[in-house]
Amino acid sequence: MLRRCLVAANWKMNMTVSQALPLAAQLATLTSGPLAEIAVAPPFVALFPVGQVLRPSGVALAAQNCHALSAGAYTGEVSAPMLADLGCRYVIIGHSERRQLFGESDSFIHEKVKAVLEAGLYPILCVGETLEEREHNQTLEVVSKQLQANLAGISSGLGAKLVIAYEPIWAIGTGKTATAQEAQEVHAHIRGWLQQLWGETSKQLRILYGGSVKASNAEELMAKPDIDGALVGGASLQFAEFSAIIEAAKKAMAHKK
Numbered sequence: 504m505l506r507r508c509l510v511a512a513n514w515k516m517n518m519t520v521s522q523a524l525p526l527a528a529q530l531a532t533l534t535s536g537p538l539a540e541i542a543v544a545p546p547f548v549a550l551f552p553v554g555q556v557l558r559p560s561g562v563a564l565a566a567q568n569c570h571a572l573s574a575g576a577y578t579g580e581v582s583a584p585m586l587a588d589l590g591c592r593y594v595i596i597g598h599s600e601r602r603q604l605f606g607e608s609d610s611f612i613h614e615k616v617k618a619v620l621e622a623g624l625y626p627i628l629c630v631g632e633t634l635e636e637r638e639h640n641q642t643l644e645v646v647s648k649q650l651q652a653n654l655a656g657i658s659s660g661l662g663a664k665l666v667i668a669y670e671p672i673w674a675i676g677t678g679k680t681a682t683a684q685e686a687q688e689v690h691a692h693i694r695g696w697l698q699q700l701w702g703e704t705s706k707q708l709r710i711l712y713g714g715s716v717k718a719s720n721a722e723e724l725m726a727k728p729d730i731d732g733a734l735v736g737g738a739s740l741q742f743a744e745f746s747a748i749i750e751a752a753k754k755a756m757a758h759k760k
């Protein structure tokens with residue numbers, strides 16, 4: 504089955520609104536097509552203005568996080584229904600920076616995935632192992648455990664909206680990328696795991712790779728059968744580099760057809 508690939512930009516805590524608007528205007532010239540869909544996740548404060556600029560284009564708006572509850576006395580938090588109302592389509596959940604630096608537990612991430620789905624949005628759930636875990640050959644076990652804890656009890660009907668991002672923590676922002684073969688092995692494992700949970704639905708789900716994706720390695724990664732796109736951090740902050748990644752994705756997908 505040919506899955507339309509997704510290339511999502513994760514700006515993390517970069518870009519003031521003034522810096523974001525010119526980049527958004529450039530991004531709005533890109534076209535999401537039948538082969539590749541594009542999404543951009545700016546910081547919360549830039550979501551509304553960037554969304555306005557992107558609206559006429561086919562580039563989707565994504566958020567980097569949300570709270571698990573829909574409203575209430577949670578100072579400083581943003582809920583999934585707020586993001587839906589703003590025109591977001593995707594929400595990144597369980598990024599390793601959230602897990603490691605902000606202490607987000609598997610059970611909290613599970614609640615967030617459910618909240619995103621209930622709001623009618625598409626979660627991009629991040630999973631991945633540390634360097635130590637990889638060196639101890641625990642990668643597949645760690646990823647399975649995260650999936651189990653983050654997706655338990657979710658029906659295949661709702662699960663059809665899920666996007667997974669496999670992000671080996673040792674490859675994020677380090678310039679080290681998993682080889683295409685290393686990534687493919689984990690992606691195939693994830694799809695097999697999802698098949699156990701949801702059967703045929705697993706074939707339509709997109710599994711993105713993230714971790715130092717750049718124009719020079721994107722095509723080789725996305726040419727692999729179970730790599731259906733990329734979650735791009737650092738390289739998404741420069742228009743030329745990001746648009747080259749999208750071209751590479753389209754090329755890889757055209758060969759997969």
Ligand code: PGA
Pocket residue numbers: 513670674675676677678713714715716734735736737738
């Ligand atoms: P990177 O980040 O591309 O800068 O490695 C990827 C991510 O954290 O999503």
